[in-house]
Amino acid sequence: MTRRTVRIAMNGVTGRMGHHQHLVRSILALREQGGLDLGDGTVLWPEPVLVGRREHALKTLADQHGLDPAHLSTDLDAVLADPTVDIYFDAQVTAAREAALRRAIAAGKHVYTEKPTATGLAGALELARLATAAGVRHGVVQDKLFLPGLRKLKRLIDGGFLGRILSVRGEFGYWVFEGDWQEAQRPSWNYRAEDGGGIVADMFPHWEYVLHELFGRVTSVQALAVTHVPRRWDENGTPYDATADDAAYGVFEVEGGVVAQINSSWTVRVHRDELVEFQVDGTEGSAVAGLRRCRVQHRGTTPRPVWNPDLPAAYSFRDQWQEVPDNEEFDNGFKAQWELFLRHVYAGAPYSWDLLAGARGVQLAELGLRSSAEGRRLDVPEVTL
Ligand SMILES: NC(=O)c1ccc[n+]([C@@H]2O[C@H](COP(=O)([O-])OP(=O)(O)OC[C@H]3O[C@@H](n4cnc5c(N)ncnc54)[C@H](O)[C@@H]3O)[C@@H](O)[C@H]2O)c1
Incomplete structure (x- = not known):
């Protein structure tokens, strides 16, 4: 050697x-x-x-x-x-x-x-x-492409488990402390637009490659980016105006007709199993993938819920899903x-x-912010060198 x-x-x-x-x-x-x-x-x-x-x-x-x-x-x-x-x-x-x-x-x-x-x-x-x-x-x-949960989801897609994919619903986020009575767990520049902060700039590049690699190229974006918490305290305990978006509610169309909705938020309290989760529904089955876990429900095992608000839920919906095994070792x-x-x-x-793939992520963030500012859905043209 x-x-x-x-x-x-x-x-x-x-x-x-x-x-x-x-x-x-x-x-x-x-x-x-x-x-x-x-x-x-x-x-x-x-x-x-x-x-x-x-x-x-x-x-x-x-x-x-x-x-x-x-x-x-x-x-x-x-x-x-x-x-x-x-x-x-x-x-x-x-x-x-x-x-x-x-x-x-x-x-x-x-x-x-x-x-x-x-x-x-x-x-x-x-x-x-x-x-x-x-x-x-x-x-x-x-x-994110290398997360065990998403690797297992990719395996399911490649194996045809989901059938024709209809939609994706992503929930990302957690509460980031304002920094006054409890220290913030993210750097303060993340909340200042003038320093390159904002959750759209941070997370839409991730959503672009996740959607692209798993489902297809993103063809349109409609987003609402907001600053829910306008005042925060920095690393020195000094208050500052949060000028960047801390939550974004996005709808993305993907080549082939898949519709993805992804919420990204630093102002949400977690009632989920993981900090990010994607539910994917397809004609043959559905999957819920997080950072590490992935659970599925097949067409043949799908229960028949009947809407009746007069009765308490008869069973635990979460228990009706099956865990996808690792079947391999996942490194960091x-x-x-x-x-x-x-x-x-x-x-x-x-x-x-590569950097062209990176540019697609920047494009989606840029168009997401523009969509929000203009209040309309925008096409996402294919980027080329
Ligand atoms: N891939 C991911 O999952 C992921 C997650 C979080 C952040 N990021 C990206 O990583 C980068 C760093 O994020 P982070 O959370 O580690 O930030 P951070 O604030 O913890 O670290 C920033 C680094 O940049 C240095 N720096 C250089 N010029 C600076 C300046 N003018 N002001 C302040 N710091 C300066 C700092 O010293 C520090 O080493 C960002 O671009 C962010 O988008 C990626």
Whole structure:
């Protein structure tokens, strides 16, 4: 076995996603398993180069994980000019992403990035064009596709269990504390439009690829985005005006006639089994998929409820569903996608979740917000390079 070290500049790794999912659960987890075996006698050994604005925060992070303090920098351009760095990864706040990705592409680095890739479709498409023209490999995080619940749902669809799919109903959300009497569990920039926040910008890119991969391309969107809680308290306990939407009620038409309704909310209390759940109804059967679980009800086992408000419910509707078994091991979704991206870069494996796919997500967010502002349903044209 030949061990090949690949140096990955990781920007924004002091943040929630960058730290937990990408550094610890993906890159460091790959090291713990001995690297990534490419199957051709090579094992890739990822070497993170921590990049950020605050040196002390990077040092603390490096210390915490036993990483060499020589491999951190607050100078992005210097890191990008380093020929030993192959890949640039971005998990910064959304508003800082596009400019950094442009610099990385111009420096000839392969790029892998969190979503949304930019704050508007024009910028997102430009990134896709620049990366393609530069001949670098590019990938965008689409972690929800790798959730066990959605993998099982995909398996059911591919196996024909649902028959002709009619509709999808998604519920995503939980209560995010305002920050006054209990600390908020999300960063305050999420609630400021001027800083790239808002639940549409955050979640519609996810819904785009989930719908696209499982059911088909989204062809129209109608959304109502609202700010239910207009005042919040930031990380320092200072009150601020929440200028971004904290809930969005969306209806999406999908190629082939599937209708999807998805509620996204940071102002809802959970009375569900998981923080996100999708119910899919088809002619042959239905499925309810969450982060980890997936339950089904077949046509042949569908009970016959009869509407009668004078009587209490005669049975538990939830008990009439059957659990879909795992039948395989599911790794962390972020790590699974990192592995596929690294195989794409170093072994030429096909990879479809690129910056063009990322631009589709940005487009759906942009059109969702416009639909809400204009109070009408909008077509979603196909994006091309
Ligand atoms: N794939 C997913 O499921 C998922 C989930 C949450 C967030 N995200 C995305 O990940 C990105 C980061 O989100 P997060 O929740 O980790 O945010 P966060 O606020 O916890 O982290 C942001 C990171 O960006 C850095 N940063 C760079 N420039 C900054 C600036 N001008 N102001 C503030 N911070 C700056 C911070 O230091 C920090 O490292 C966002 O683009 C978000 O859309 C993806």
